[in-house]
Amino acid sequence: MDLGLHGKRAFISGSSQGIGYAVAAALADEGVEVVLNGRDAERLDGAVERLQGERPGARVSGLAADFSKPSEVARLTEALGDVDILVNNVGLFGLADFESISDAEWARYFEVNVMSGVRMSRAVLGGMLGRGQGRIIFISSESGVNVPADMVHYGMTKAAMLAVANGLAKLTRGTAVTVNTVLGGPTFSDGVAASVAAVAEAQSLPAEVMKQAIIGQNRTTLLERFIDPAEIASLVAYLASPRSSATNGAALRADGGVLTATL
Template identity: 70%
Template sequence: MELQLRGNTAFVSGSTQGIGFAIASGLAAEGARVIVNGRSSHRVDEAVARLRAEHPDADHRGLHADFAVPQEVELLLRELGDVDILVNNVGLFGLAEFESVSDAEWARYLDVNVMSGVRLSRHLIGGMLQRGWGRVLFISSESGVNVPADMVHYGVTKAAMIALSNGLAKLTRGTGVTVNTVLGGPTYSDGVAATVESIAGSQGAPVDAVKQAIIGQNRTSLLERFIDPSEIANLVAYLASPLASATNGAAVRVDGGVLTTML
């Protein structure tokens, strides 16, 4: 399917690996010029080189910034320029007992997972409205709907992303700009893969067996396997396209059927 993204510029936060890079690659495959982002200039350069090698039709580039450091975010915003498609993907993830999470850690999670989207959207959505077309996408999680007891801080920030996206969509009434959220499920990202491989190594077990044992603990999964990052990227590419013009203010699932509610 031709998604009509050729000639558009996309910025994907946190896109040097995992879901973020899969999204960047998916948009580039549809002809978009992609700006990747990560905390390290070295990692950003590597991601840009890989993107250019795989999708040479556009002049992809990168900007490094740590969204937990306000000065770096300010510099990134000054260098960013006009963007047609904003994908708010950057995020922190981690298991922790609620009582052990300090105020400082709460602030760090809110700053990276929520305020990154606030700052980027505030900077870019006005230009989209003036030009009459644009896409803002938030990469949230099923954990923002069904907040896990062992990572309340993470789930709360993902719920806040859904609310932020829904509120911003109301600013786009009657325009060609849309704002939506993607609710991902258990995904075999680079971080998850490293953890699984470490467990497999320590147990002397095959990686596939460990993967299946972990996902088997999720009794509501209809997919019964980890989601591949490319499967998240496929939905993002569609929502970023003109073909998704009637989808706005929505939270769209690519969760493998983990969530049990109908809506």
């Protein structure tokens, strides 16, 4: 299906790997010029080369910035220029006992997970409204709706992303600009894969066995498997396209059918 995105330009934060990279690949398949982002310049260059190799002819570039540092974000926004599509994907993730989370850690999660989207949206929304078209998409999580007890700080930021996106959507009234959120579920991203591998090694088990054991314990997913990053990316590509013109201020689930009770 042609999503009508050929010739558009997109910036995806946190896109040197994982969901962000999958989103960039999906958009590149639709003829979008994509600007990747990562905090490590060498790794970012590698991601740009990888995507160009996988999609010959794709227009791909990269802008490095650490979203925990406002000064680097400011330099990024100055260098970025106009974009038609902004995907606020960058984020921190981790398990932690509530009593052990310091004020500094709370602030770090908020700075990266929430303020990244605030700063990037502030940089591009005016231009989108002036041109009368554009897409801003926040990559949140079902953890922002059903906050896990062992990730309260993470869940809080994902809930805050929902609030920011909802408010920004109200600024687009009467235009072809939309702001939406994707609520992802348990996704086998690079970070999750590394964590699974580490746990598997510690328990002297094959990584695939550990992967199935972890998702098997999660009886709140109808898929009964991890979501592939490309499955999240497919929904993002749709939201980025003109075909989603009637969807604004929405939170769309790509969570594998998360349930609220254990089966």
